[in-house]
Amino acid sequence: MLIEKKIGNTPLTRCPFLSDKFRTNIYIKDESFNPGKSSKDRAAYFMLEDAIKGNKVSPGGTIVEASSGNTGISIALMARELGCRVKIFVSKTCSAEKRALLEEYGASIEICDNSFGLHVFNSTQYQAQAYAANNENAYFTNQYYNSANIKAHYRTTGPELWEQTNQRISHVMVGVGTGGSISGIGRYLKEQNSAIRIIGVEPINSVYQAYLVDGALAHSGLVHDAIEGIGRTFIPGTFDAQVVDTIYQVDEERTKQCAQDHRADTNRLIGFSSAAVLAALEQNIDELKLSSEDHLVLYFPDHGDRYLQKLYNQTEREDSETFETS
Ligand SMILES: Cc1ncc(COP(=O)(O)O)c(C=O)c1O
Structure with missing residues (x-):
């Protein structure tokens, strides 16, 4: 496929604003540079x-x-x-x-x-x-149960992060939808260095955190916060709990606020699930205990221009059924 040549190898950029704010090295992997504008x-x-x-x-x-x-x-x-x-x-x-x-x-x-x-x-x-x-x-294609979904990130995203950080990556934070991204990235990076912390992010009331801790679904029937692209009511086959260390939960309102604050601070529009990852970083910064030697990557699956109404204008609200999108 011709398009194959243009997929991946997306930029990884050190964010001076976030690095200064959190006194460590914070990088953004910007997946909106793919031809279809997402991971x-x-x-x-x-x-x-x-x-x-x-x-x-x-x-x-x-x-x-x-x-x-x-x-x-x-x-x-x-x-x-x-x-x-x-x-x-x-x-x-x-x-x-x-x-x-x-x-x-x-x-x-x-x-x-x-x-x-x-x-x-x-x-x-x-x-x-x-x-x-x-x-x-x-x-x-059945993305929730297709091993090629994980393989894509094991073969491409994981190696890119390893090489682009000159093998210094210490943490990566990834939103979890089907689980394909975090599982492929986590599997590859753990094979290189098992000390690298693989951190997932999901909306409040999604099921991954409880599954990681207890190995079971803690509840049923709860509606998780609506953050497009991430959060589930079931555990798909494409989530590999073996390579994930922690899952943080964030709420929708805080995520939206985070997107707006980030625009005010850096003049950049970020996607909904990207803002969730940033919100999770801010919320858990003390627990993460980052040092000036650390190299933390925030995985940004798409761009804020797909969420102008939802994140930045706030003029349109969709009903809560939109939550399971991937
Ligand atoms: C914007 C966005 N963020 C995060 C994800 C989650 O990625 P994954 O399904 O690999 O867990 C998706 C999946 O479609 C997405 O579209």
């Missing part, structure tokens, strides 16, 4: 490559995914080059901008209802699976 290009590319090489779908066939967020956009962008059609099952609250972008990239869209979670009849996940099962030459 999801990596997972999409690896899942599509696996599908084509494994003859799971052939040109003329249909790639199917359940996504109201960046994964759908990345798949739609790339499947064109493969000569495949794309069908994305989106939740009814998927924003008009994202639907328009999906259609612009040639995807057809099915609207579903995720109000009762991702494993019920009308959900995006269920409908995508059913469509792929019942249609010839259709393949469900």
Whole structure:
């Protein structure tokens, strides 16, 4: 695929403002430099490559995914080059901008209802699976259970962070949605140096923190705070708890405030889940006990320009069903 050459190798930049503020070395890995403007290009590319090489779908066939967020956009962008059609099952609250972008990239869209979670009849996940099962030459990439999602970050993001920090990375903080990013990054970095701290970030009432501590789902039926891209009500197959040290939780309001403060301080617009990572850093700075020798990377999966309304204007609120987007 031509686009392969442009995916990854995104910049890692030392942030002087945050480094001074927290008296350590803080770097930002900016995934908005990918062709589809998010980290999801990596997972999409690896899942599509696996599908084509494994003859799971052939040109003329249909790639199917359940996504109201960046994964759908990345798949739609790339499947064109493969000569495949794309069908994305989106939740009814998927924003008009994202639907328009999906259609612009040639995807057809099915609207579903995720109000009762991702494993019920009308959900995006269920409908995508059913469509792929019942249609010839259709393949469900299934980001929540596809090992290529983790592999993408194990093969690309992890090595980039190791090399770009000249092997000095001591901490990385990553928002957790499907878990693919943190699992692939964590697996690679732990293999290089097991002392590197792999820290996940999720919204309040999401299930990963309790799972990491107790090995079980602590609750059911709770609605987690709505921070686009991160937080889950179930543990996907693409979350590898073995390579994660800690999960911090942040709330939606504090995250929004953090995005606005960061803009005021640095004149930069950051994405929703990026702001969550920054909020988690601020909230846990004492516990982290960072020294001037440390090199902490904040993983920023996309750019603030995808959240102008939600984060920066505050004029539009969507209902709480938008929470499980990836
Ligand atoms: C903006 C954003 N942040 C974070 C994530 C979480 O990444 P992962 O699914 O690899 O855990 C996603 C996933 O789609 C995302 O779109």
